[in-house]
Amino acid sequence: MIRKARGQDWEALVSLFIIENKHNAALAPDTVRETTEVLTVEELDAILVDDNSALFVAEHHDTVVGTLLGNVVQVDCRRWTAPRCYSYIEDIVVAPRTRRQGIAQKLVAHFECWARAKKATSVELHVWPNNADAIRCYAKMGFINKQLLLSKRID
Template identity: 30%
Template sequence: MRLHAADTLGGHGDGWNEETASAYAAAFARIVTSEDHMLFVAEAGGDVIGTFQVSLVPCLTARGATRARLEAVQVRADRRSGGVGAAMVLFAEAWARERGAAFVELTSNVARTDAHRFYARLGYAQSHLGFKKSL
């Protein structure tokens, strides 16, 4: 959570503290008990330097294909531009492919222009306009 808490550009106000710990622990428990959701970390020297989540979602469209949704991709600021993010995305793609996913989708905050260039370099195309509503 420290990686996400340090994200000031497109962050969600994340931060591990007494008030939020139980919500994060509950989310983690839901993720780790599902075969369709995985949370991964990248480590170097015992330190977490990156994280991402992949979820498998069956589609009624696309001929019933399974899609992989890549979320919460975060690389520690001092380790960016060193190949960590690309390695994480390639790992996510391989994991999804092994589980029958036909494609990977992701969203990126509109303010993350560096991330948009990063994903484009990895072969991702901007294909949809996203919407979000708080409940």
């Protein structure tokens, strides 16, 4: 079952975000610092009351096994950009023991419905280029490569 997160989900969310943080720190150690300080109660409360943010959880047998944090972004018209409204997935994580069961797809589908109701016309996300499992998963859901972020060390 996919549902909106609640305050009492805080401990389960922290556990999932720690898993994600460790994974990202292994993929990009020059960018991501490993930490257990991934979500405060105050941050959770702020997310839960923000109309432009969505935090969903996936439950299996009354246990939170996945989460998706996203938001809707409204871009105003400028000389160089067209106005648009898009949704952005900030974080998605599924507990390792429940992966490859369609939980990520269900979370994304639920988020898409929420974003569509907010008038978003697309879903966007970033993924580390060396995260092959996530890239395959997102490709199966219909995501395509839209842009490359290039970086050069200068130290």
